[in-house]
Amino acid sequence: MRIGELAERAGTSTRTLRYYESQGLVCPGRSANGYRIYDEAELRVVHEIRALLAVGFGLDDIRPFVACLRAGNSSGDVCPDSVAVLRRKLAEVDDYLDRLGAVRHQLHDQLARAIAHREETCLRTRNRAD
Amino acid sequence: MRIGELAERAGTSTRTLRYYESQGLVCPGRSANGYRIYDEAELRVVHEIRALLAVGFGLDDIRPFVACLRAGNSSGDVCPDSVAVLRRKLAEVDDYLDRLGAVRHQLHDQLARAIAHREETCLRTRNRAD
């Protein structure tokens, strides 16, 4: 299969596939005229990449998962390196959730105070008008 | 006060202050030799900018808060435009928290399955070794 077909079947663009190749994530063969040739397994790989990207992984983090798939595993998750990345990412997400929760709290308070202040000012203005 | 002093007192860099100016967030006067001259109020403004940036606001979102401070309010939060931004940002954060929670859930499951799979494989391997 050539790059256009893979791109369509993977729901992405040829530009993206070439970019992944430049990053060492996919390594297609070449036909006589220089066209990239992908086998079916690469479709799986690209799907894995896309799924992990969607979760917020960077391409660097994804590399172990691809290697794991290439090693013949049914899932890219099961190799030690992948598990390590999963653990780290989970910790990062937990950390980010904490900080984002704090931010939410602060924004909530800030908004509440601003509204309270506005109502108070509004009342004073009305009283002056009386 | 010149730019170096303001930068130090605000805990940032001169480059940053010049950037804020290019974005219309601070507007210092000029002395005869062309040096930027800031008054004390600008320190307050820069602190406001930094605080909001730290919470995850973009410079565009911050503009109303600065305008509110400039209008003579004791807080940058109390003007209608600022409140609108606060509301929007709070909604954005809530949304992001939801999605990040879902991601956390998925990562957690993915990790659990990967570990379970590894233990199972390990058992099978041991059994074969028996």
Added chain:
DNA sequence: GGTTGCCTTGACGTCGGCGGCAAGGTTTAG
């Protein structure tokens, strides 16, 4: 007058995951 330390504008670099365009080669269909 030389050095040091401020200040000025301007322009390019950073990070990541691509989009988009240019200039060309290949293959197929009409």
Added chain:
DNA sequence: CTAAACCTTGCCGCCGACGTCAAGGCAACC
């Protein structure tokens, strides 16, 4: 014969909040 539809490499653009020179002007002190 030519147009269409693929493919190739290569390079610039994007976003945002700056960092980092570069080249030069101004002020103060010894």
